[in-house]
Amino acid sequence: MTTTFSQLGLPTALVKALDKQGLTEPFPIQTATIRDVADGRDVAGRAPTGSGKTLAFGLPILATVAQARPNRPKALILAPTRELAEQIRRDLAPYGKAMHRQVFAIYGGVRYQAQKDWMRRGVDVLVATPGRLEDLIEQGSVDLSEVNIVTVDEADRMADMGFLPTVRRILNQTSKDRQTLLFSATLDGDVAVLIREYQNEPVRHEAGTVESETTDAEHHFWLVENDEKVQHTANIVGVANRSIVFTRTRHGADRLAKQLSRIGVGAVAMHGGRSQNQRRRALQSFASGEAQALIATDVAARGIHIDAVASVVHFDPPADHKDYLHRSGRTARAGAAGTVISLVTGSQKRAVRRIQDKLDLRHPIEKRSPGRADRPRREEPRPSKQQHPKRARSNKKSERPIAIVDHPAPRTKQKRKPTPDGTQSLHVSNLPWEVTDDDVRVLFSPYGRVKQATVIIDNRGRSKGFGFVDMPYPDAQRAMRTLDGSRLSGRPLKVKVAASRAKRN
Incomplete structure (x- = not known):
């Protein structure tokens, strides 16, 4: 039975915001983690990049965090790089807005003053890189004494980059009875030491392995x-x-x-x-x-x-x-x-x-x-x-290269119900004559799982200029929005929801 975000106990405002983003079913790490975080437990999560871990810790934080006073955030998320810190902020921003909570990121490479101004206004959830955060603490612009929930994201990378001494100093300045969340691709070595020193009987969750x-x-x-x-x-x-x-x-x-x-x-x-x-x-x-x-x-x-x-x-x-x-x-x-x-x-x-x-x-x-x-x-x-x-994956593909695809602005989304098994069939037309099934599969595969790709051919074995692609419904919608109107070998592709098989026949 499929679990929904609502069943995980998230507030209605968050569930509605997720639905607006097209998210209705949680990823495995989210299903495993959200309840425990919301219940106040420490969590050590082993999750690879792209597994959905940002929402796994971000949603329950936003569901429970209190409003902050100026310069005194209530929740802290530590990230090893500027790009990851900014990515986390962007990912959580619409959900912070839904809960009337301010999410802000501080990192190096930008002016101090703008970040100080934001802290004075009051930041409920602070996303930060360790170096810039320590700088602002020393300058008196950030006080962590009221932080009662901390997330250390990509802790293994923190260790690789030599940030763990700084992370320890930062954690030592937060509330003594804080809740500590840690996410990492691995939970051994230096990361295991961090878990032992700063977490209290953490619940461990895994979404896949490092491999x-x-x-x-x-x-x-x-x-x-x-x-x-x-x-x-x-x-x-x-x-x-x-x-x-x-x-x-x-x-x-x-x-x-x-x-x-x-x-x-x-x-x-x-x-x-x-x-x-x-x-x-x-x-x-x-x-x-x-x-x-x-x-x-x-x-x-x-x-x-x-x-x-x-x-x-x-x-x-x-x-x-x-x-x-x-x-x-x-x-x-x-x-x-x-x-x-x-x-x-x-x-x-x-x-x-x-x-x-x-x-x-x-x-x-x-x-x-x-x-x-x-x-x-x-x-x-x-x-x-x-x-x-x-x-043991099959790497078999046609030896003939496909052409570069230029992507235009997305077109108006078409909606048509998927088949009972959740598959959406797309009709692709204006294909070059030399295109093959494998070429079409490669073209669509970046947008999700391609269950079947078929180019209709003539009696000479050449493309008739159209074909069909079967994908899971969300993947098909994403591919259609992006590829409809894009160009293949100079020809503008037309991608739309295919007629039912009965009508085709």
């Missing part, structure tokens, strides 16, 4: 020459269209963005060396579709949440398996499809093998040469003593 960040994506490892990596990246982005590309350094991100732009690929760079406004503009350019590729460093990309990222490219291999998970988690979020491609030079093979072994990703490192377009081919897993059926 679940990788199992919903298709993984490819390509052995390439160093001077071919830019062209490979351009080809991948040209096929996938919406890609996040990771480099090891800030300079590498800037250089790659310029190189891609010179060969006709829209790319923007985002890293810690850029101002907050520059980073925000880069994100907006990528999210709107103006830029096809976001070139980012590990720290800068932490907390990015953009729907329908088709692929992640490891231009430079990550430092370890944890960074591989965090990077790869930018695609295949919340059950959607996605592709992860690692570009590996000969000198990097051994390090990449170690990452694969840690994550049990049994894929060959396949020799590739850049052609006109790169398209992942089916890869057979390397043999292992213990096979994992859940990870």
